[in-house]
Amino acid sequence: MRTSDHVTAGVLDRYATGGTGIAADTLWAVEAHLENCASCRERLADAVAEQSPQTVALLAKVRANLAADVARSPRMPATWLPRRLARWAPPGLLARLAMTMLVLGAALGLDVVAKSQVLPPLVLLVAPVAPLLGVAAVWSAGLDPAHELVVASPRAGLSMVLQRTMAVLVVIIPALAVAGWLAGASPARWLLPCLAFTAGALALGELIGLRRAAAVLALTWTVGVIGPSVLVARSPVLLEPASLPYWAGLTAVIAVVLVLRRDVYTGLRSDTWFVR
Ligand SMILES: [Zn+2]
Numbered sequence: 001m002r003t004s005d006h007v008t009a010g011v012l013d014r015y016a017t018g019g020t021g022i023a024a025d026t027l028w029a030v031e032a033h034l035e036n037c038a039s040c041r042e043r044l045a046d047a048v049a050e051q052s053p054q055t056v057a058l059l060a061k062v063r064a065n066l067a068a069d070v071a072r073s074p075r076m077p078a079t080w081l082p083r084r085l086a087r088w089a090p091p092g093l094l095a096r097l098a099m100t101m102l103v104l105g106a107a108l109g110l111d112v113v114a115k116s117q118v119l120p121p122l123v124l125l126v127a128p129v130a131p132l133l134g135v136a137a138v139w140s141a142g143l144d145p146a147h148e149l150v151v152a153s154p155r156a157g158l159s160m161v162l163q164r165t166m167a168v169l170v171v172i173i174p175a176l177a178v179a180g181w182l183a184g185a186s187p188a189r190w191l192l193p194c195l196a197f198t199a200g201a202l203a204l205g206e207l208i209g210l211r212r213a214a215a216v217l218a219l220t221w222t223v224g225v226i227g228p229s230v231l232v233a234r235s236p237v238l239l240e241p242a243s244l245p246y247w248a249g250l251t252a253v254i255a256v257v258l259v260l261r262r263d264v265y266t267g268l269r270s271d272t273w274f275v276r
Helices: 009-016 024-036 038-051 053-072 091-113 122-129 147-152 158-183 187-208 210-232 241-260
Strands: none
Touching: 009 024, 009 038, 024 038, 038 053, 091 122, 091 158, 122 158, 122 187, 122 210, 158 187, 187 210, 187 241
16 A cells, blocks of 8 residues: 555554554554545544544543643633734733823822922923833743743844833833823933833843842832932932933943843843842
């Protein structure tokens, strides 16, 4: 029997009942043919159903057991994002972005209520660290159920981190622009600090993990700048137009460091709260 011929009905029937009485070379040829021929596999399924009730019963039992196991195993959470968009944003990111929007909304609300007072706009104070909540989620085992798979993929590394960070900025920066416009904080004052903090989190993340880096930077800014600015009711020097060249220089330096050390991201363990 040549492998290009279909398996004869007689051989198929014998194969379905355990292959007894089929010569070893024929058996080999049958199996090689079945691997490549869908119609013979279909005929085999019919032959098994007809000739071998115990195989049918065994298969049904295996299926029932497997179904129970599969039902118990963890699933990827469903995402409402189209597949193409989901590639840019891990599922955990959406909740983070929503939370950031709430914080911005609250800051804007306070700004609108306190418009007549001399306080610096809260939106302006919060803007530099606004992307950090989202950035912390772009490379995190805790927030991305598929993280193990992502890390093992050939595209893992800085380019993917940057791609996802871009997705965060595409949402946060327009939101900041609208909130800043309503609160009277020009993008010229917060845009560069915002980019510097984002790049800084990615660079520091190479050393201590992205979540930890984002937390450290956000906390430092809150304690060192937002708190004092609210207490003395003055805009911080760091967000005055005169500081912008320094922010630009800082962002450029961080970008160079990121590029030089890009290989570190490929092996970075994401969410560890321990220094590697
Ligand atoms: Zn065939």
